[in-house]
Amino acid sequence: MPNKGKAARPSEKLFPDANGNLFEKSYQEQIEAERAQPVECLGMTFENDDARRDYFLDKLREMLQDPEFRRIEGFPIGEDEDILALSDPPYYTACPNPFLTDFINHYGRSYVPEEPYLREPFAVDVSEGKTDQLYKAHAYHTKVPHLAIVPSILHYTEPGDIVLDGFCGSGMTGVAAQWCGAAPSEYRRKLEDEWKKAGLGQPKWGARKVILNDLSPAATFIAANYNLPFEVGEFARAARRILDEVEEELGWMYETLHTDGRTKGRIEYTVWSEVFSCPECSGEVVFLEEALDKETKKVKDSFLCPHCGAKLNKNRLERVFETLPDPATDNPLKRVKFRPVLIAYTAIGNRHEKQPDEKDLEVLDRIRQMPLPAEIPTNRFPIEKMYHGSRIAPKGFTHLHHFFLPRAAQALAALWRKVIRYPNARIRHMLLFFVEQASWGSSLLNRYSPTHFSQVNRYLTGVYYVASQHSECSPRYILGGKLSRLSKAFESHYTIRNIAYVSTSTVAALSISGNAIDYIFTDPPFGENIYYADLNFLVESWYRVITNAQPEAIVDKFKKKGLPEYQRLMQRCFEEYCRVLKPGRWMTVVFHNSRNSVWNAIQEAMLAAGFVVADVRTMDKQQGSYRQVTSTAVKQDLVISAYKPNGGLEERFKIEAGTEEGVWDFIRTHLMKLPVFVSKDGRAEVIAERQNYLLYDRMVAFHVQRGVLVPLSAAEFYQGLPQRFAERDGMYFLPEQAAEYDKKRLTVKDVETPEFAPVDEFSAIRWLQRELNSRPQTFQQIHPIFVRALAGWQKHEKPLELSTLLEQNFLRYDGQGEVPSQIHGYLSSNFKELRNLAKDDPDLRAKAKDRWYVPDPNKAGDLEKLRERALLREFEEYRESKQKRLKVFRLEAVRAGFKKAWQERDYSTIIAVAGKIPENILQEDPKLLMWYDQAITRSGTDP
């Protein structure tokens, strides 16, 4: 690792970096040495890195001519030469990477079923490391910081293992994989301490190999540059020289006369205001001139028309268009009108502001006469297929070049021209990575934000939005500071060759052999919040290599993709993930919650693809701890841990499918994957996944997703579970896990059970189970407590009387015969006078009479059958109902009905009843969604 000069010993030979700081020799020397030395790549030796690149560029060029290769799903849209110009094969290709299999063959480890591998799920805090300079070196939509990913990679993998992220965006998973080898000692110490405290083992430091993939060339280009080594010093010097040259060439465009009338000032930014017209007198109103309060720097709610004095506000103003010749199309350009209103500049060592004077306007006029530089892309946005098309087209922005004012166009083009001529390909790519970051900030999307000191990158993220006030920044103002920060960040980021391979394609078609990947960390698109392909279009137009949006996993009505299409696309991606992952290995999915229905679509896609979910957690910021997610209603970001079932289980399951043995085999294998003991602040946590009802759900899902009948009813399952597995605190364990749990349980004072309220039949039963388990009660006792606990019954859920809930799920002691053990245990430990009494003692019987209690598993079976009959009767009514839509119903009845119909292969009943219940209920209930999806697929009525 490089060390800052101050910390280095004076006797060592030190090297200056771009900012004059001194570096330990090792870092610089390694790079120098690497450059001069022969290069090993995929088993071949090249004279140097340029020879390596030339060789593989030729290979890629050949492949690009093969129509089959270009037919790979998700192949980006671009000419061969443009794809080649961005690529640095075999490490990075701006198209599907044809060298991934070679990479795996050379550097991966084959799957050996006998090799022991045991890990528990591991949660990550996705907000950790958001201030890190390396993380901030390049922005991308919804980035997950590498420091949040490092602990997961350390937990699930060994040095040299291969990690995959198919939705890699800016490639933070790759940075994390490399960081596992390059982390500084203080970071290592801190993490080791934390792990020790949490009872985790010692992490194995050392870089992991990584395959990064994304559909978008803009994303993979960022990812590649983050993850491939380059010489920071050379990059920094080249970037600075380019900024200087552009300033020299175009400096006159950014000069202004200081208010002293003599001194030349250097413009940092020019503020432009949209021009409107007054609805009363039709006079032109320059918005900022009238609306901006110069003192408070805020836009006033109302202001006066400078012509007729009418009281105006933004909503009353009428848009004014100006018609300009469009240099790139045959049509005139009719665009909203902007006028310069303020110049911020430096002169005599200070920052000043002024209104543009005659000379400034003359300069702007001169620039306007210049031809549009050839480097500026002039392609048309796919407006009709873009979510934000209706925001930009009515203001006159339909083509790329419309977003750049003449001076910004000249400046950005000059930067681009110089960068693409830089001779060394690796440095050239880094320079593009750097300059590209000015493309949004130089465009009319950059808003003027008077209350902020810096006007750099003030565009609204995630949308195309042209505001009424714009800051047109000079190249140095945008990029000068960025260069220092970026160089500094990369100085401490030690990347090595042959570690990261980057590909541009859809996850649904990775060119990777099966069972090859050791761990997947992934942050997929989540529904309809961010339109990646649309947003990346601006930058990709500069590269002339554009995302092929067809396989983009997104909800977007303008691309005719609804939730079902999204789910299907995600399922195909997860199927591919499942294919390439080694059996028994883990996948961590980060999900930024938007809607519950999207969350369910993701879950369903994952399960249908063959994964088994073992843990779902959120980060509780206030408590600084992870919380399990047990309900379907989630508002926070989630971290899902899922595994590909161990090869042995899948193989055995083929023989055991639909038998009782298959059920218990699954449960045994699943229990092996679950955490054994989780504690926080001296309290153990009830691990939801180990509770009987969740084990049952997972078992059912495992069968259903494989098209196999579930051989046990819930009651039979609940009865069989304690016969085969050890029960502790309401959770189930394998024998050796139970021993470990018991040992660790002694180290805490008690077990924390998560609070929840009854909001529907299912949660009400669980709530009553918990309440009665700890204290068998009479109806009179439990009624007020139950009513108080109710926290708003779900609107669609049929209201149920407490008496019905009790009768259908619990038993009441009628005072006859022996007092049931559960009541006996409770009374004898809570009432002194009832201690040591026989079970048929009259006093005990009297006290126990009419108390409701939780049936033991043998009796529960009978009750369950009764309840199921009642539920199925209710379901039958829904099926026969002539009502088009059922407004209120028993969700449990629909679940039971769907399950029965599925077992009987009666898919049409499922589809018919699903059509009667509100769509959002279907999409937000994972169980219903599962039956419904299966029915649709198996009946061949896939819409």
Ligand SMILES: C[S@@+](CC[C@H](N)C(=O)[O-])C[C@H]1O[C@@H](n2cnc3c(N)ncnc32)[C@H](O)[C@@H]1O
């Ligand atoms: C949430 S972002 C990932 C951001 C990333 N975690 C980071 O730190 O930069 C999701 C990514 O998925 C990509 N994507 C969407 N559909 C895809 C598909 N079918 N195959 C591969 N990538 C896809 C988008 O281009 C986007 O970059």
